[in-house]
Amino acid sequence: MTASAAVAQPLLEARALTFYRQDEPVFGPLDFCLREGEIALVEGDNGSGKTTLLRILAGLLHIDEGSLDWRGQPWRRIEHLGDTLFLGHHLGLKSDLSARENLAVAAGLYGARDGRTVEGVLANIGLAGYEDEPVRRLSAGQKKRAALARLLLLPATLWLLDEPYANLDRTGIELVNRLLAQHAAEGGAALVTSHGAVSFLNGEPKRIRMHA
Numbered sequence: 001m002t003a004s005a006a007v008a009q010p011l012l013e014a015r016a017l018t019f020y021r022q023d024e025p026v027f028g029p030l031d032f033c034l035r036e037g038e039i040a041l042v043e044g045d046n047g048s049g050k051t052t053l054l055r056i057l058a059g060l061l062h063i064d065e066g067s068l069d070w071r072g073q074p075w076r077r078i079e080h081l082g083d084t085l086f087l088g089h090h091l092g093l094k095s096d097l098s099a100r101e102n103l104a105v106a107a108g109l110y111g112a113r114d115g116r117t118v119e120g121v122l123a124n125i126g127l128a129g130y131e132d133e134p135v136r137r138l139s140a141g142q143k144k145r146a147a148l149a150r151l152l153l154l155p156a157t158l159w160l161l162d163e164p165y166a167n168l169d170r171t172g173i174e175l176v177n178r179l180l181a182q183h184a185a186e187g188g189a190a191l192v193t194s195h196g197a198v199s200f201l202n203g204e205p206k207r208i209r210m211h212a
Ligand SMILES: Nc1ncnc2c1ncn2[C@@H]1O[C@H](COP(=O)(O)OP(=O)(O)OP(=O)(O)O)[C@@H](O)[C@H]1O
Pocket: 021, 026, 044, 045, 046, 047, 048, 049, 050, 051, 052, 053
């Protein structure tokens, strides 16, 4: 492949993606593409399938119909375990472990970005002084920050963020926007669901609508 073809190729491309539950379509056919450096807002009413789409991309649900390509090749979750990072309604934190321990486990599984440390990331995310508290003793917003810290630490290219602003105060919301802008500037990409107003990046985000 030539260098220009590699630049032009989308990171992720969905064609006629459709998902059913009990033979009833939840969403689809859905077409979209996402390139490096792009952040997309996934839009739709309650129950339109936003979380379902992110769970499919996180490899937690199977594709029923349609196709999904990753850098021009059929997407197989098993081959992309470290490429995507899913932050869902369930934060994926072990409540008896501290934020430091949770992050250390994640970094042990997926590695850490160059130059990033668990301690540095926790300070950055606003959890200095709470590093060793069991997660169950953190507030809802602090738990969310502990989960968001994975975005800073792990080297995933595609972030799948389901309601990332929920439970966050104003500085937390600004933090998420800053993380997204920085991620895009470094060539990362993200799909974000949110029922609230969002303002990441300058200008309008790309939009993926669950219903035409
Ligand atoms: N585990 C499940 N078993 C059966 N049906 C489910 C399950 N999870 C979701 N659904 C159904 O799938 C549809 C899509 O749900 P999903 O959570 O993806 O919607 P959403 O767009 O994220 O909604 P919201 O905006 O309320 O978060 C809904 O009709 C929901 O009832």
